[in-house]
Ligand code: FES
């Protein structure tokens with residue numbers, strides 16, 4: 001596993017955002033989140049439904065399946081590519097190669113988000129290199145310095161008088177359909193495909209609004225290059241079966257060995273897990289940080305994982321690279337900048353802990369699963385009743401292949 005630490009830390013927002021409450025209580029959540037939390041049974045009553053679910057091992061190893069997913073999902077629908085928090089300021093831009101198509105996501109002078117193919121309209125060079133978000137009114141191509149505004153317009157061409165018939169208004173960056181809601185930015189990666197933003201479920205967006213995701217800040221960001229199929233990386237975030245086992249020496253003791261409650265929001269999955277300290281009666285204790293007793297984890301279709309914690313939110317983009325390779329971009333979001341030593345230490349310890357748990361435990365499990373499945377020992381994999389959200393999610397994915 002190869003880890004690239006971008007060393008990125010928060011940028012200060014241009015305009016003062018409304019002060020966020022450091023702690024969220026049950027009543028701060030959306031009506032539907034509250035309903036779902038109130039439906040979590042006491043641990044003694046939470047019994048897994050036995051299920052009969054298998055999937056072919058080849059879905060994690062075959063190049064044909066990888067191609068099919070690229071064609072029918074990642075190039076056909078708008079996919080989540082980054083968070084609003086990565087572009088908190090007007091006139092900022094962020095180059096992104098994670099999906100195998102070089103793009104640049106921008107926030108223009110009016111605060112509107114755009115996405116473009118990252119190809120200069122002179123001779124095609126990438127206009128913005130690297131993988132860091134930057135501030136600036138102009139994106140200047142490193143090759144011959146044609147410059148483009150953050151809304152994609154071609155602004156300046158050195159020695160323009162030497163070109164016959166150049167109309168700058170026809171030579172802006174090639175724009176991709178793009179939408180921002182609930183703190184997430186979705187992009188259509190194929191400029192020729194009919195835009196399909198059907199994955200942006202309204203309830204999902206309400207949930208993310210209630211969780212404050214659009215107003216949170218990037219605390220840290222880290223990229224992991226993994227030798228594993230993207231779905232093997234996703235699976236541990238769709239089940240609690242492994243938690244007390246794989247994470248026995250880290251976060252395991254915080255969770256009971258009971259099934260997640262999960263619901264489908266359009267194409268997206270919302271899971272809820274009461275922690276060991278959870279009781280239905282405890283929900284009504286006033287002023288209590290709800291994220292101390294309940295964990296939400298979402299799969300934003302098809303590949304973004306969002307997990308709540310008492311003082312931060314984790315977002316992970318799991319990007320397929322080949323049948324047996326993927327890139328994960330982990331982003332930790334915090335409600336407000338750490339303004340005292342205690343908060344600084346809390347954020348820093350949380351960041352190290354979460355990278356250790358995901359990197360050395362969940363991602364390692366994905367890599368060793370890939371190694372084992374590649375031997376051909378299994379024709380199929382089996383899911384338990386404690387992993388029922390995985391086949392539920394696969395049915396959403398498989399609906400794109402029929
Ligand atoms: S290729 Fe960009 S300015 Fe020439």
Ligand SMILES: [Fe+2]
Pocket residue numbers: 236237242243247362
């Ligand atoms: Fe895990």
